[in-house]
Amino acid sequence: MITRGFQGRRSQSETKRLPPGQHLTSDFPVLSAGPTPHTPLHEWTFALEVEDGTKIVSWSWEEFRALGPTEVTVDIHCVTRWSKFDTDWRGISVDRIFAAGGFEEPPSPFVMAFCDGGYTTNLPVEDLMEGKALVAWEYDGEALAPEHGGPARLLVPHLYFWKSAKWVRGLRFMEDNEPGFWEVNGYHSYGDPRREQRYDGD
């Protein structure tokens, strides 16, 4: 349905590269449900856990960064409709985290990413494997700012950006696909931008 008089501003190249309903921004907007946590690096750990929260393995900040970093350049898409092209990140791939934790194969089909501030998000394990996801601590060559998720955030760029959990502190393996924080609060369980899976039921 046409809106009388609306022309819009567009470029063909942008329009093709953007998922539906998104627009390009050169800023880096922030989406957070609550205050920004500030965790000192000497208290920071990253853990893999079984479903009841028992730790399988845990790394300190220094140990974690020594697992072998990867750099990626990716487009990111926030459910609030901004997208940003060619963002540069440095972190540890989830493949490498699982391998360092002693897993040739992940032990469950889903994980819950858990974070400082109580934030969580659920993901199928296969969406984190084969180079599709990092735990990143550097953005655009700089230490990741706290409001953007520092010390480290999950980076799963092929899903809406709320899945790239800020202030991430670990992954908890789970058999069933339990919803995380935003997923309980009305957002889609999977969140594929190409299929516009914004809200529960999309």
Add this chain to the structure above:
Amino acid sequence: MVTRGENSGTTVIRAPKPVAWQSATVVSIREETRRVKTIQFAVSNWPSHLPGQHADVRLEAEDGYRAERSYSIASPPEVSTLELTVDRLDDGEVSPFLTGQLQPDDTIQLRGPIGGYFVWSAFERRNPLLLVAGGAGVVPLMCMLRHRKLSGSAMPAALLYSSRTRADVIYHGELTALARSDPTFMLQITLTRDSAPGWSGRVGRIDLPAVQALLDGLGGVADSFVCGPDGFVEVASALLMQSGQPGAAIRTERFGPTGT
């Protein structure tokens, strides 16, 4: 929409989920400030909303090009039309159209309500309400205050509202009238750019004493909702933490651009 929790005896309010895209017809447009307009829509299939939720707007050009944005809902669930208050971003694509070209009887596409965390309902037994707004961040908080008034809630509430100039204060008359008529509502407007002739209110950026004074007035414990530009929300939520409010009692909503 209101379900009684079986175990705790408390009332749990669930935010309505968004319905499909639908046509929304403009009923009226009123100017709030030189940059901000409130657009009143008639929507046929609206599942109601909770204060704090937003709506997605879709505009479509003749060649099929679409642009979509989210806007906070300003009207309380008690009224039958839906109002969005829109701040014109000079370099924006959608807000200049909504505030400059849209006319009564025009139709747009609308979807909502969206969001289930940054919400407040007077029917849920909670702590006093502390609202902290930067600029157009006052819109979803005004929705909460309107709902609080129309529902007859006796829950004490306070609004700390930071605005650049007096002329930029949205809902100024309504807020002032509410503060005069309701002894359980405290209003603190602060101007950051100029104090304007005759302005007897606060000037300067929000700070710890300002936050603490309102918290003390509410009895020291509150459910806080902070909405505004990114930098403002970062500062305001940090001040609330410094005032001893637990992180879980502080809900934030930010809008871009970041302006850095």
